[in-house]
Amino acid sequence: MTHSIAILGASGYTGAELVRLIAGHPSIEIKALSADRKAGQTMAEVFPHLRHLDLPALVKIEEIDFGQIDLCFCALPHKTSQAVISALPRDLKIVDLSADFRLRDPAAYEKWYGNPHAALELQKEAVYGLTEFYRDEIRSARLVAGTGCNAAAGQFALMPLVKAGVIDLDDIIMDLKAAVSGAGRSLKENLLHAELSEGYHGYSMGGTHRHLGEFDQEFTKAAGRDVRVQLTPHLLPANRGILMTCYVRGDAQEIHDTLAKAYADEPFVLTLPFGEAPSTHHVRGSNFCHVGVVADRLPGRAIVVSAIDNLTKGSSGQALQNANLMLGEDETSGLMLAPIFP
Template sequence: MYNIAILGASGYTGAELIRLIAGHSSMKIKALGANSKAGQTMAEVFPHLRHMDVPALVTIDEIDFSDIDLCFCALPHKTSQEIIAALPKDLKIVDLSADFRLRDPEEYTKWYGNPHVALEQQKEAVYGLTEFYRDEIKNARLVAGTGCNAATGQFALRPLIEKGVIDLDDIILDLKCAVSGAGRSLKENLLHAELSEGYHAYAVGGTHRHLGEFDQEFSAVAGRPIKVQFTPHLIPANRGILATVYVKGDAQVIHDTLAAAYADEPFIEVLPMGEAPSTRHIRGSNFCYIGVVADRIDGRTIVVAALDNLTKGSSGQALQNANLMLGIEETEGLMMAPLFP
């Protein structure tokens, strides 16, 4: 049984980690850090988790890490790097923030607007897209979870870029993300009256921070600079991401390439040719569904990927990586079926 700490336990990804670990046979939650809600019980902060026998929330300074085997950091970017830099150097950490995703400190400053203050930890961090960094993650001390949008786009595109079966200079990624992707903090534009009954594009024109991950990862796979055209949209739903990707390439070849790449992956499902997934099909699960449809214009193809931003896009991915880091079966605690309706 491994002892687990969760920092940022009062946020959505923290709550999702607690929910997932409830069904895990080899992990026990020993500490829950949440400075803003320290002193409160889980029943007070998240009533849907009141049945769980977990510690009350405390400040991070109050946690004794001497008997903690692995720590999940579900903190905001900038805060996360400062906290992680001060944690014990032998502690295994899965970070859910953006702070260790980008390998180049200058790129981090460019996309996140502040200099990195934990450069030594950044050097050792392994990018946490499990299906493509599995071997490195197994031996890592610090794993950087991906952005939820970045994960969705990469699942749809990485194998296609690697095999060169699409035009690498003409990739359009149109993505819809549910409101929980923005976190639990109060924001005027996320009020029900502001968000419901419509949806809107944001970070239009190439300003979204997850583009830093796309640039880094796609360019590494291709062996040359790759830039995708990417527009995210905020939809009035609680969970889910749907990425619709427009590429130039033969649909059957694209489908075969994706099917071969994910044939042995427990959480990635490539649908039969011509089918497209919905966020309804993966809600509350660690699965990602990918569909391929031939466009009516010859030589053009549409790839659609769906995942739950809080599970496969964040906390489920984090638990998948933690399993590998601790030598546990990768799927442990993660094989629950999606919620429907």
């Protein structure tokens, strides 16, 4: 059976990544692609690396016949998806890649994103899209909210540990390094080559990063008590990749064993041998996540590191993984591409 899909916001990085992945999917066909400023252009004009594919031209959202669509990927900017998705058919399956439905508490959404939630009824049915921890709920969902890429990296490193209670929940320090494509494709002065390259700096420091809302929500739910982590993000002069380094209190070997057991049957999350740490190089362009544990020289402390590609496992690959479940396909379909190296 072939499923017809639409991608809204196909002219952005996550939209292009969805197209790249779906091109190798055996049972999904792209029927419609939307863009705003680039409507009327072809994908070959917007993304020349996709010119070999036979794709529909970019159109405005209102030009799409959703009656012919089985599932819609919504790769629109934050604060846009709520209004757009509210206007879509109520029986249409949707995977939203924005932040608009990630936070279950409307007050938390307003706190972290600065405006009231505009689709409260839809929020009630949205399922958080971290596949490895919400697989059953995603399979039967109509609306799935893709996670933040940084939030995904942190949860892969720590979620099984929070659930098992093998680390001190009051002493978690997360040090994030994120590549520039996570900031999107729009022009920003601080992302110009001359201002970004050959440098490395922190941003959203002191507990202001929006993905903290997801950590608060998911770790608190997993632990059954309030959990607040300390997070410092840094911007790397690289195109792809997230490296999340977590400093925790606990027995390093027990921490490694807990992660290895939790991910033993997961197709995309690999626990490295004890004492090894991952690299963004080793997951680039793939839907894989590598997690490593290293014992600290200080007794009772450990370092947990995860690496993902922010555009794939952190966003578009995660979205396709969720769509596979929603459409009754094999979860790994179209996603077993080996990482690109070097």
